[in-house]
Amino acid sequence: MPDLSERLASCFAAVFPDLAAEDIATASVESVDGWDSLAAVTLLALVEEEFDTEFPLNVVADLSSFDHFRTLLQGTREFVGGPP
Amino acid sequence: MVLRSARQGTVAPALDDAVSGSSSVVSPQHPGTSAPMKLAEAMRLARMPFPDGAAVTRTFLACGFTPLHLQTFLLAHLRLVAPETNVTVDSGLYGDVVGNVDAAAGGGYEAVAVVVEWADLDPRLGLRAVGGWRIADVADALESARLRGADLVAAVRRMAPGRSVAVCLPTLPLAPVSHSPGWQGGDVELRLRTLVSDLAVLLADDVGVRVVSPSRLDAASPPGDRLDVRGEVHAGFPYRLPHAAVLADLLARLLASPTPKKGLITDLDDTLWRGLVGEVGPAGLSWDLDHGTHVHALYQQMLAALADTGVLLAVATRNDPMMVEPALKCADLLVPPDVFFPIEVHWGAKSDSVRRILQTWNVAADSVVFVDDSPMDVAEVAAAHPGIDGVVFPTNDEDAAFALLSWLRDQFGKDRVSVTDGLRLESLRQSVSLGRDAAASGGTTDEFLARLGAELVVARVRDTADTRPYDLVNKTNQFNLNGRRWSEAAWHGYVDTPNSIVLVAEYRDRYGPLGKIGVLGGRRDGRTFRLHTWVMSCRAFSRRIEHGCLAALFIDLRCDEVVFDYAATARNGPFRDFMTSLLGTEPFPGCRLTRGRFDEICPPLFHVRKDVADA
Numbered sequence: 001m002p003d004l005s006e007r008l009a010s011c012f013a014a015v016f017p018d019l020a021a022e023d024i025a026t027a028s029v030e031s032v033d034g035w036d037s038l039a040a041v042t043l044l045a046l047v048e049e050e051f052d053t054e055f056p057l058n059v060v061a062d063l064s065s066f067d068h069f070r071t072l073l074q075g076t077r078e079f080v081g082g083p084p
Numbered sequence: 085m086v087l088r089s090a091r092q093g094t095v096a097p098a099l100d101d102a103v104s105g106s107s108s109v110v111s112p113q114h115p116g117t118s119a120p121m122k123l124a125e126a127m128r129l130a131r132m133p134f135p136d137g138a139a140v141t142r143t144f145l146a147c148g149f150t151p152l153h154l155q156t157f158l159l160a161h162l163r164l165v166a167p168e169t170n171v172t173v174d175s176g177l178y179g180d181v182v183g184n185v186d187a188a189a190g191g192g193y194e195a196v197a198v199v200v201e202w203a204d205l206d207p208r209l210g211l212r213a214v215g216g217w218r219i220a221d222v223a224d225a226l227e228s229a230r231l232r233g234a235d236l237v238a239a240v241r242r243m244a245p246g247r248s249v250a251v252c253l254p255t256l257p258l259a260p261v262s263h264s265p266g267w268q269g270g271d272v273e274l275r276l277r278t279l280v281s282d283l284a285v286l287l288a289d290d291v292g293v294r295v296v297s298p299s300r301l302d303a304a305s306p307p308g309d310r311l312d313v314r315g316e317v318h319a320g321f322p323y324r325l326p327h328a329a330v331l332a333d334l335l336a337r338l339l340a341s342p343t344p345k346k347g348l349i350t351d352l353d354d355t356l357w358r359g360l361v362g363e364v365g366p367a368g369l370s371w372d373l374d375h376g377t378h379v380h381a382l383y384q385q386m387l388a389a390l391a392d393t394g395v396l397l398a399v400a401t402r403n404d405p406m407m408v409e410p411a412l413k414c415a416d417l418l419v420p421p422d423v424f425f426p427i428e429v430h431w432g433a434k435s436d437s438v439r440r441i442l443q444t445w446n447v448a449a450d451s452v453v454f455v456d457d458s459p460m461d462v463a464e465v466a467a468a469h470p471g472i473d474g475v476v477f478p479t480n481d482e483d484a485a486f487a488l489l490s491w492l493r494d495q496f497g498k499d500r501v502s503v504t505d506g507l508r509l510e511s512l513r514q515s516v517s518l519g520r521d522a523a524a525s526g527g528t529t530d531e532f533l534a535r536l537g538a539e540l541v542v543a544r545v546r547d548t549a550d551t552r553p554y555d556l557v558n559k560t561n562q563f564n565l566n567g568r569r570w571s572e573a574a575w576h577g578y579v580d581t582p583n584s585i586v587l588v589a590e591y592r593d594r595y596g597p598l599g600k601i602g603v604l605g606g607r608r609d610g611r612t613f614r615l616h617t618w619v620m621s622c623r624a625f626s627r628r629i630e631h632g633c634l635a636a637l638f639i640d641l642r643c644d645e646v647v648f649d650y651a652a653t654a655r656n657g658p659f660r661d662f663m664t665s666l667l668g669t670e671p672f673p674g675c676r677l678t679r680g681r682f683d684e685i686c687p688p689l690f691h692v693r694k695d696v697a698d699a
Contacts (some may be wrong), residue, residue: 010124011124014124014127014128015127017131041152041319041321042127042152042153042156045123045153045325046123046124046127049122049123050124051123051327054314057314057318060318072111080152
């Protein structure tokens with residue numbers, strides 16, 4: 001099974017199909033042209049679906065980079081005792 | 085052979101599977117037992133390249149909320165149900181579903197999905213407005229909803245003509261606007277539900293659009309799991325993803341209106357009835373509550389209902405003919421025995437029976453369902469007839485039998501039943517009688533046809549309210565000029581274009597009427613007629629009706645030449661053979677037939693042609 005970063009990267013690739021694979025790990029609101037509010041909502045829905053989770057409202061606004069998503073997901077996994 | 089589940093409810097097969105048409109043993113499931121499409125899968129499908137040269141179908145999603153993922157799911161499901169089409173889905177402005185319906189009317193869209201939620205009837209019934217839930221506010225909201233509903237019906241009525249339209253009325257739980265506790269059906273909720281039911285009836289019966297089935301939606305998307313409060317409040321999108329996926333699935337099916345199956349072949353013992361007639365005799369068979377065999381009565385009832393809508397029914401059983409005949413004549417059988425044609429009773433392979441039945445019907449295997457209690461027989465038939473859907477009758481499982489009945493309704497369901505549907509079985513019997521009489525007459529084919537007293541009416545189509553020509557061009561495969569399928573909007577536009585000439589052929593002879601069995605569409609340029617579409621029902625073969633149609637163009641319309649927009653398809657071999665007989669060579673795109681060649685090659689025609697002059 002792909003690890004967390006790979007699964008997260010597939011979500012980013014689905015929302016930003018023009019983003020080069022090597023740029024996904026450093027993707028952020030600032031670096032990705034198409035990261036507008038619509039893309040943000042779609043990305044959030046896609047990541048929640050992929051990881052079968054729902055992010056708390058107070059952290060959603062901070063999800064502005066690949067790294068933020070990964071950090072939050074790692075925390076969630078650790079909290080519920082799942083694999084990283 | 086592929087084992088797959090029935091395409092029903094939320095089942096969403098991969099695109100490759102949807103277009104493969106492979107033979108299958110089907111396991112009908114209760115609606116809603118399959119997982120809804122995932123957003124990631126929808127995005128993948130939505131981005132898949134379209135086939136080269138695919139016809140474009142412009143679809144509009146009219147809703148009052150932010151369309152977001154519903155738009156993505158709708159596009160994905162439309163790709164599944166119409167894989168050969170280049171589909172686009174546009175959407176309108178937030179908060180104005182009626183205005184969006186009007187926008188769709190002016191935008192040249194061929195298909196429109198209208199999705200209404202409570203907030204569209206009055207914002208106070210939703211979560212994003214705070215206009216008040218006090219008793220007086222709610223009473224006012226009820227009246228406002230009634231007026232808004234009337235506006236919506238009027239807008240859909242203006243927009244619907246010439247388009248494929250699907251409407252879904254509120255699916256979400258009501259906000260707690262009523263003064264009564266949530267477990268009580270209070271005045272507000274009951275009145276709103278009555279209002280919505282009345283709107284649905286108006287839209288379906290009076291306006292004539294297709295309405296999403298609330299019961300199918302309930303089965304596939306549990307009502308308590310639909311509302312996403314966070315999404316509604318922060319993004320204006322009120323649906324959880326699974327609900328959006330299910331709703332899009334149903335809307336896509338309504339908009340694309342997949343072609344129903346044409347025929348059902350059934351086994352008898354432990355399928356149409358309980359018991360082996362050869363063992364227990366007709367008197368020992370049962371299909372009732374007392375014997376615990378009621379599922380067979382329900383199955384019989386379903387077959388009778390399908391026959392009423394023009395579905396062809398046949399029997400394939402390994403049995404003694406002497407035993408079967410009296411059993412089929414049992415007075416309390418719920419399906420009249422004369423709806424079965426042909427009836428194949430012998431001890432040979434079921435696949436041989438199915439082959440003969442398909443030949444008699446002149447129907448392809450992929451338009452047919454085979455039902456038998458024996459898994460081995462179902463597998464044997466499915467293997468021998470690629471494309472057929474074989475189903476094992478669940479003799480001892482009432483729940484599975486109910487799922488089968490629902491699945492059958494889905495496979496054969498149509499949103500309207502035409503006069504011609506009622507003629508189908510009788511005209512099939514006539515075709516067989518005609519062939520038998522021709523063989524028995526001992527004379528030439530010409531002599532036989534001359535005695536038929538045939539009357540061929542080739543009339544211009546002027547009224548798009550008659551749906552039969554549209555149905556014919558979209559359902560006929562074998563005698564088909566090029567396999568082109570039309571959207572409702574494209575067809576209506578074509579018929580209404582001043583220089584288009586669309587003709588419908590209707591036939592009867594001494595064996596009875598065949599009804600409207602052929603459609604020709606084209607344009608005249610001087611004395612040349614360019615034929616864009618030409619289809620004829622396979623029930624009309626062997627009567628030289630196809631020659632009669634060409635005679636209508638050459639003689640009655642006084643054309644000197646017909647140009648054919650021919651294209652070979654996987655299934656239009658009979659048309660190709662006919663053209664080859666005329667041209668002396670295989671047809672090709674743009675091939676031409678002159679009046680001189682037609683006169684030279686056309687066999688004697690014995691039809692009395694009528695009604696062509698006004699074209």
